[in-house]
Amino acid sequence: MRLSKFHLATTREAPADAEIVSHQLMLRAGMIRKLASGIYTWSPLGLRVLRKVETVVREEMDRAGAIELSMPTIQPRELWDETGRWQKFGPQLLKIRDRKEAEYCYAPTAEEVVTDFARNELRSYKQLPVNFYQVQTKFRDEIRPRFGVMRAREFIMKDAYSFDLTAEGMAESYRIMHAAYTRIFTRLGLKFRAVQADTGAIGGSASQEFHVLADSGEDALAFSDTSDYAANVERAEALAPATLRPAPAQDLKRVATPTQKTIEDVCAFLKISPAQCIKTLIVRGNEGLVALCLRGDHELNEIKAAKLPELPGESLLADEADIVKRIGCVPGFLGPVGLPVDIPVIVDRSAAVLADFVCGGNAEGSHYTGANWERDARITRIADLRKVVAGDPSPDGKGTLGIARGIEVGHVFQLGTKYSEALHATVLDDAGQNRVLQMGCYGIGITRIVAAAIEQNHDEAGIVWPEPMAPWQAVICLINPKNNPAVNEAAEALYSELNARGIETCLDDRGLRPGAMFADLELIGIPHRIVVSERGIAAGTFEYRGRRDSESRNLDQASLLAIFTRGD
Ligand code: ATP
Ligand code: MG
Numbered sequence: 001m002r003l004s005k006f007h008l009a010t011t012r013e014a015p016a017d018a019e020i021v022s023h024q025l026m027l028r029a030g031m032i033r034k035l036a037s038g039i040y041t042w043s044p045l046g047l048r049v050l051r052k053v054e055t056v057v058r059e060e061m062d063r064a065g066a067i068e069l070s071m072p073t074i075q076p077r078e079l080w081d082e083t084g085r086w087q088k089f090g091p092q093l094l095k096i097r098d099r100k101e102a103e104y105c106y107a108p109t110a111e112e113v114v115t116d117f118a119r120n121e122l123r124s125y126k127q128l129p130v131n132f133y134q135v136q137t138k139f140r141d142e143i144r145p146r147f148g149v150m151r152a153r154e155f156i157m158k159d160a161y162s163f164d165l166t167a168e169g170m171a172e173s174y175r176i177m178h179a180a181y182t183r184i185f186t187r188l189g190l191k192f193r194a195v196q197a198d199t200g201a202i203g204g205s206a207s208q209e210f211h212v213l214a215d216s217g218e219d220a221l222a223f224s225d226t227s228d229y230a231a232n233v234e235r236a237e238a239l240a241p242a243t244l245r246p247a248p249a250q251d252l253k254r255v256a257t258p259t260q261k262t263i264e265d266v267c268a269f270l271k272i273s274p275a276q277c278i279k280t281l282i283v284r285g286n287e288g289l290v291a292l293c294l295r296g297d298h299e300l301n302e303i304k305a306a307k308l309p310e311l312p313g314e315s316l317l318a319d320e321a322d323i324v325k326r327i328g329c330v331p332g333f334l335g336p337v338g339l340p341v342d343i344p345v346i347v348d349r350s351a352a353v354l355a356d357f358v359c360g361g362n363a364e365g366s367h368y369t370g371a372n373w374e375r376d377a378r379i380t381r382i383a384d385l386r387k388v389v390a391g392d393p394s395p396d397g398k399g400t401l402g403i404a405r406g407i408e409v410g411h412v413f414q415l416g417t418k419y420s421e422a423l424h425a426t427v428l429d430d431a432g433q434n435r436v437l438q439m440g441c442y443g444i445g446i447t448r449i450v451a452a453a454i455e456q457n458h459d460e461a462g463i464v465w466p467e468p469m470a471p472w473q474a475v476i477c478l479i480n481p482k483n484n485p486a487v488n489e490a491a492e493a494l495y496s497e498l499n500a501r502g503i504e505t506c507l508d509d510r511g512l513r514p515g516a517m518f519a520d521l522e523l524i525g526i527p528h529r530i531v532v533s534e535r536g537i538a539a540g541t542f543e544y545r546g547r548r549d550s551e552s553r554n555l556d557q558a559s560l561l562a563i564f565t566r567g568d
Contacts, residue, residue, distance in 0.1 A: 226399025
């Protein structure tokens with residue numbers, strides 16, 4: 001590719017609303033352009049990178065025995081009604097009507113359509129196992145699209161779906177996909193980890209997420225320092241403390257805290273640590289309000305709370321008006337002592353072993369000190385409610401947890417029969433009996449990977465692509481070609497030579513001055529830069545610089561070519 005014939009559109013400044021580095025750099029490099037909230041055009045440069053990711057993903061899916069197909073992005077409501085997800089998927093599902101008033105959605109994922117395909121196509125166990133995949137545009141009406149293509153509304157996902165006769169077969173298909181994902185992210189040159197995950201709206205039993213490790217990641221991940229335990233914090237269990245609750249030593253006492261509403265303020269005022277406080281959250285239960293109690297220094301894990309049988313599958317704070325009506329006190333002074341008896345009090349495992357704690361007094365401007373469970377406050381149930389923190393014991397009993405941040409780029413699930421049962425997708429087994437298919441599903445965020453790779457690989461000058469994702473492997477820069485035909489000739493010869501050797505090379509013949517040209521090429525992150533100049537030709541050398549190098553080197557052609565054969 002000659003860059004004079006390509007469309008490069010770099011800028012020095014990033015728009016002010018681009019919060020994270022990858023978003024800024026993708027805009028500055030001219031890889032993406034925003035059309036509407038969460039909806040982007042991929043420029044020719046961006047598309048080259050996207051294609052690299054897609055190619056690696058396709059190669060590894062094919063190698064793992066998955067078969068590519070292509071399913072519609074517009075899907076009929078009836079199918080989504082069969083699984084109940086027309087309602088359950090919630091506002092993320094973009095619903096559309098056609099001219100006959102028939103209802104459709106834009107696919108956020110494709111379990112319904114692939115299971116419909118399977119129930120029509122698969123008749124016998126002899127056709128199993130089978131794994132169908134596609135690389136396809138998805139739409140999710142995200143509540144807060146942000147960070148460019150990282151959390152977009154329209155994005156490209158590779159989605160795969162396995163079908164097996166038995167649960168053991170499904171587990172094997174899952175294992176194969178897990179291995180394929182490991183190969184994909186390794187080949188792409190990313191630092192990543194697979195972690196145990198919550199199954200969310202997709203459902204099913206076992207599931208793991210693949211995360212690219214980056215400080216800007218939206219997800220917190222918990223790792224053991226001793227074992228290979230790794231889990232999304234959403235999912236990580238907080239073990240019950242090994243210690244028992246001490247016996248009460250203090251009397252219950254009401255103290256005035258006229259303006260102290262937060263744990264921080266209360267602790268500063270009473271000169272105690274947050275670990276000696278109970279914070280009480282009042283949420284909407286299935287029948288009326290529910291109190292959730294945690295230690296003051298711990299945070300509620302909303303995913304765990306949503307699974308409590310007392311809650312309707314989500315954890316939503318109650319309206320202040322309801323709280324005032326039922327408890328007679330505003331948030332900020334709530335506590336478990338003296339709550340109305342019909343409000344269940346669910347206490348986190350760590351909070352349940354506290355004695356002589358401080359908590360809200362259920363009256364504006366007051367707290368209790370010296371409060372104790374059972375003696376002063378009811379416990380309806382003890383549950384694991386909190387997010388794990390660094391220093392917690394690992395749930396597998398081995399070592400201590402540390403917390404790192406990650407970007408979810410892939411997710412694998414064992415679904416079992418959740419969709420196949422709802423859609424009556426069955427095959428005949430070897431005894432001629434109808435059996436419901438066992439499914440797995442496996443997603444990779446193709447567009448998100450591009451942004452995640454940049455989060456992990458950049459410097460002050462711009463993007464530093466892992467080689468397999470770079471738009472080109474090498475660029476040849478011409479210095480002052482107009483005045484010197486020999487520069488042109490030497491560059492053209494090297495350009496042909498490198499491309500003939502399968503090294504994707506572009507020629508920067510835009511006629512820019514060296515400073516501006518180099519800045520552009522560093523911004524777009526091309527791994528190898530070769531400068532052809534009059535001086536170099538006279539010396540029989542090229543000036544070479546790797547994108548991660550701090551200085552350039554003068555190399556003769558043989559040494560230059562050796563860099564590519566060695567692959568460094
Ligand atoms: P998240 O928790 O980030 O919202 P998810 O768990 O809802 O993602 P999945 O249903 O597991 O996503 O989808 C498979 C993959 O698709 C994810 O691992 C992620 O890489 C990608 N993906 C999901 N939502 C988006 C989005 N809004 N923008 C870009 N990529 C996305
Ligand atoms: Mg997910």
